[in-house]
Amino acid sequence: MPAVVIEDVHKSFGAVEVLKGISLTVEPGETVAIIGRSGSGKSTLLRCVNGLERFQSGRIEVAGHAVDHDPKRLRELRKDVGIVFQSYNLFPHLTVAQNIMLSPRLTQGVEKGKARQLAEEVLAQVGLADKFDSYPDNLSGGQQQRVAIARSLAMKPKVMLFDEVTSALDPELTGEVLLVMEELAKGGMTMLLVTHEMSFARSVAATTVFMHQGRVWEHGPSRELFAQPRTDELRSFIRSDLK
Amino acid sequence: MGFLGTDELSFLIESTGWTLLLTAIAFVAGGLMGAGIAILRLSRNRIVKSVAIAYIQVLQSIPVLMVLFLSYYGLALAGFDLPPLLAASISLGLYVSAYLAEIWRGSIEAVPYQQWEASASLALSPAQQYAHVILPQAVRISLPPTVGFLVQLVKNTSIVSVVGFVELARAGQLLNNALFKPFAVFGAVAAIYFMICFPLSRLSRHLEKVFHAGRRH
Numbered sequence: 001m002p003a004v005v006i007e008d009v010h011k012s013f014g015a016v017e018v019l020k021g022i023s024l025t026v027e028p029g030e031t032v033a034i035i036g037r038s039g040s041g042k043s044t045l046l047r048c049v050n051g052l053e054r055f056q057s058g059r060i061e062v063a064g065h066a067v068d069h070d071p072k073r074l075r076e077l078r079k080d081v082g083i084v085f086q087s088y089n090l091f092p093h094l095t096v097a098q099n100i101m102l103s104p105r106l107t108q109g110v111e112k113g114k115a116r117q118l119a120e121e122v123l124a125q126v127g128l129a130d131k132f133d134s135y136p137d138n139l140s141g142g143q144q145q146r147v148a149i150a151r152s153l154a155m156k157p158k159v160m161l162f163d164e165v166t167s168a169l170d171p172e173l174t175g176e177v178l179l180v181m182e183e184l185a186k187g188g189m190t191m192l193l194v195t196h197e198m199s200f201a202r203s204v205a206a207t208t209v210f211m212h213q214g215r216v217w218e219h220g221p222s223r224e225l226f227a228q229p230r231t232d233e234l235r236s237f238i239r240s241d242l243k
Numbered sequence: 244m245g246f247l248g249t250d251e252l253s254f255l256i257e258s259t260g261w262t263l264l265l266t267a268i269a270f271v272a273g274g275l276m277g278a279g280i281a282i283l284r285l286s287r288n289r290i291v292k293s294v295a296i297a298y299i300q301v302l303q304s305i306p307v308l309m310v311l312f313l314s315y316y317g318l319a320l321a322g323f324d325l326p327p328l329l330a331a332s333i334s335l336g337l338y339v340s341a342y343l344a345e346i347w348r349g350s351i352e353a354v355p356y357q358q359w360e361a362s363a364s365l366a367l368s369p370a371q372q373y374a375h376v377i378l379p380q381a382v383r384i385s386l387p388p389t390v391g392f393l394v395q396l397v398k399n400t401s402i403v404s405v406v407g408f409v410e411l412a413r414a415g416q417l418l419n420n421a422l423f424k425p426f427a428v429f430g431a432v433a434a435i436y437f438m439i440c441f442p443l444s445r446l447s448r449h450l451e452k453v454f455h456a457g458r459r460h
Contacts, residue, residue, distance in 0.1 A: 050364055071368075078366040089361035093379045102375060103365035155365065 001064075003028045003159050003190040004049065009058030011044060018044050019055065020214040026159070026192050026207075031185040033201035033222065034194045036211035037237065042194045045211070046163050049192065050081050063158040079107060082152030083161040086168050088144040090136040090151070096123070097132045100151045108155070122150040126180050142173030146180055153184075160184065162193035178204075198241045202226045210234045247427055251418055258414030259435050265400045265410060268332045270393060273339025280344035285351060295344070302341035308402050310334040315406045331403035335396070342392055350385035351377060387451040394443045398436060411435060 004026035011019035018041045026032045034042045047053040049060055051067050051074045060067040065077035091099050100122060101115040110118065123129045126146040136144055145165055152160060162181065166174040178197060182204050185191055195201055201208050201222060208222040212233050218225060229235045247255075283295035302310070315330040325333070354377050362376040404413030415432035419425050 052360055052364065075366045075368065078364055083364045085357065085361065087357055089357045091358065091361070091376055091380075093383070103367060106371050106375065107366045151365070 001028075002026060003030070003063060004032075004192055005059070005061040006045070006049070007059040009045070009048060009055050009060060011041075011048060011053065011055040018214050019048070021058070022211075022214075022216055024209060024216060024219070026190060028158075028190050029188045030207065031189075031191040031193070031205045032207045032209060033205035034192070034209045034211055035196070035198065035201055035237070036217075040211040041214045042211045043163055046083075046161050046192065046194050049161055050078055050083050052083075075107070079155060080158045081161065082155055082157035082159070083163065084145070084148050084152055084165045086164045088136075088141070088148045088168075090144055090147055092136050094135075095132070096128070096134050096136065096139070096147050099136070099147060100154045103151075104154050118154050119150075122153045123147075125153065125183075126150045127176070140173060141169045142176045145169065145177045149177075149180055149184075159190045159192065162191065162195070164194050164196060167196055196241075198226070198238065210237065212237075247418075247422075247424070247431055251422070251428075252431070254418060255411065255414055255431055255435065258409055258411045259439075261409065262397065262400050262411040263439070265328070265331055265335065265403065265408075266393070266397050269335035269339050269400070270396060272332065272336040274343055276336065276340035277343030277347060280340055281347040281351065284344060284348045299341045299344055302337055303345075307334060307338045307399060308405070310337055311403060311406060327403070327406050327408035330406060331400075331408050335400060335403070338399070339392075339396060343389065346388045346392060347381070347385050350381040350388075353384050354380045383454050387447050387454065390443055390447040390450060394440045394447070397439055397443070 002025040004024075006022055006024045009019050009022045010017065022041075022045055024032070034045065036042045044053055048055045049062055049067065051069065054069060062077065063080040065073065065080065067077065068074075090096075091102070094102065097116065097119045100119040101110075101112075104110040104118060105112070105115050119132065120129065123132060126149055128143060128146055128150070131139060131143065131147070136147065139147065149165075165181075166177050169177065174197070178200050181191070181193070181200075185204050191205075193201075193205070203222075205222050207220065208225045209216055210218040210225065210229075210231075210233075218229065218231055218234050225234070226238060229238060280295050280298060283291050284299065286292050286295070311330065311334040314334050315325060315327070318325055318330070358376055358380065359372060362372045367375070400410055401412035403410060404416065407413075409417065411432055415428050419428040422428060
C-alpha cells in the first residue's frame with residue numbers, strides 16, 4: 001500500500017483555484033520531489049497532506065490516515081507525519097533538547113530519561129550532538145533547520161514532508177541540510193519534498209513531479225524527467241534554473 | 244512652606260500602604276478577570292468574542308470615576324451598601340481587566356502564527372499549544388506593557404479618594420486641610436508616588452530592552 005495517496009484534490013483560496021485535481025502517490029521508502037514555479041501550488045499541496053490546509057474535494061491518505069478535519073484524527077495523523085518548514089519554526093523559548101522532547105513527552109507519553117536519550121540520538125543523526133542545551137537564537141540557519149528535522153524525527157514519523165527547507169538559507173548553509181536529508185532518504189525514510197534544489201531532486205529523489213498552474217504537468221523517474229522533459233513548460237523551467 | 248513632622252509623615256506612609264494594597268487587589272483581581280476576557284476575546288465563537296469586545300470597549304470608553312460612582316453611590320441606592328475599599332477595588336478591578344485583556348490579547352496575537360503551525364504539526368492539542376508554546380512567548384511579550392500599565396494604576400488609585408477612601412492622595416488632602424502647607428504636603432505625596440512609579444517605569448524599560456535584544460529565552 002502506498003505511504004501517500006493523493007487523489008483528484010481540488011483546493012481554492014476564495015475564487016482562485018490553486019489545486020486543480022492533483023493525483024499522486026508515494027511508495028513506502030520512496031523520495032518524491034515536487035518542483036515548479038512559485039504559485040504553482042506545490043507548497044499548498046504539501047500543506048494539505050498534513051491538514052494544515054483544507055481542500056474542497058478529492059482524497060488524501062497518508063501513513064494509513066485519511067486526511068479530514070476532525071481535530072483528534074488530525075493529531076493521530078500528525079504523530080506519524082512530520083513536516084519541516086522553510087522558516088524552521090523552532091520554539092525560541094526552549095532549548096534545542098526541549099524543542100525535540102516536547103511532543104514525544106506530551107503526545108506519546110515518553111518518559112523524561114527516554115526522551116533525553118531520544119533527543120541525543122536524533123541530534124547525533126543531524127550532526128548537532130553538541131547543541132543539546134543551546135537556544136535556537138544562538139544557532140545558524142542551517143543548524144536551526146537541522147534541529148527542526150531532528151525534532152520531527154523524534155516523533156518516529158512514517159512519512160516526512162519538507163516544504164522548501166533550504167530556501168531561507170544562505171547558499172553556503174544549504175549543503176549541510178541537504179546532506180542530512182540525503183542520509184534520511186538513503187536510510188529508507190518516505191519523503192515528499194517541495195524544493196528549488198534541482199540537482200538534489202535529480203540525484204536523491206527517485207521520482208520528480210513538476211507542477212504548473214495547479215496541475216501535475218509532468219511526473220516520472222527523476223533522471224528521465226530532467227534529461228528529456230516532454231513539455232515546453234518543464235524545459236523552460238529547467239533552463240531557467242541552470243542560468 | 245516648612246517640613247513635616249514624624250506624625251504627619253507616618254500618616255502619609257500608612258496611607259501609602261493603602262494605595263499599595265488597593266493597587267495590588269485591583270491588579271490581581273483585574274488581572275484574573277482580564278486573562279479570562281482575553282481568552283474570550285480570542286474565541287472563534289462570534290457571540291463570545293463580541294461580548295468580550297463590548298465589555299472592553301465600554302469600560303475603556305467611560306471614566307473610572309463613573310464606574311466608581313456607580314458602584315459606590317449607585318449600588319448603595321439599590322440597597323447594597325459597599326464599604327469604600329470594596330467599591331474601590333471593584334471599580335479599579337473592572338478598569339484593570341479591560342486594559343490588561345487588550346494588552347494580553349495583543350501579546351498572544353503577537354506570537355508568530357508559524358508557532359501555531361509548527362506545534363500543531365507536532366500533534367499538540369490546542370491546550371498544549373497554549374501552555375507550552377504560545378503563552379510562554381506571549382508572557383515575555385506582555386511584560387513591559389503590563390508593568391507600564393501597573394504604573395498608571397498606582398497613580399490612578401488616587402481617584403478613589405472621592406468616595407472617602409483614605410489612600411495616599413486623600414491623606415495628603417486631609418493633612419493639608421489641617422496644616423495648610425500645600426508645598427510640603429503635596430510635595431511629599433508626589434515624592435512618594437515618584438518613588439513607587441519611577442523604579443517600575445525603569446523596570447518596564449529594562450524588560451523591553453531585554454526582550455528585544457534578540458535573545459528571547
